Amino acid sequence: MYHHLHLGETTDDIKRKLNSLIRSGEITLGGYKKAKIYGRLNCSSGKRMKIENRVFFKDIGEAISHGYRPCGHCLPEAYRIWKAGKV
Template sequence: MIFHLSLGPDPDTRRRQLFSLIRAGKIKLGGYKKNKIYGLLNCASGKGMKVENRVFFKDENEALQAGYRPCARCLREAYKIWKSAH
């Protein structure tokens, strides 16, 4: 299941809650809603993404089950495998 979280009323609170979940290992991947792409949290492709287009996953299996594909930039090998199957 995609993380649909209420992280707080303001940007600073949301940022602190998100970092807490990442540190706890509950969030390991980020995704882009519009194109249904997931990747590493530190991927340069996701850095400029608008907050409202972000989703988070606990693992790769969760992202794939939600219909997202691997990022071709930060998850090249997973992307190649996905691409060859589609």
């Protein structure tokens, strides 16, 4: 798991490192650490969060292992399955 603010010293460093990790496949999902939700990197809900609350994951397994649940907006089927398991 990568914390957005821990990727570099300056905004430019963070952007460069983040782009590099995405291109290399080290990051495929984003997360909101306050609510422990993960979703796609292009999710409109995820893009609205403050950067200090953003985390990134390599895959779904990593997100789940950290206790995160799927986003209902960008991953509706995975969210429905998760929700059904919570009942």
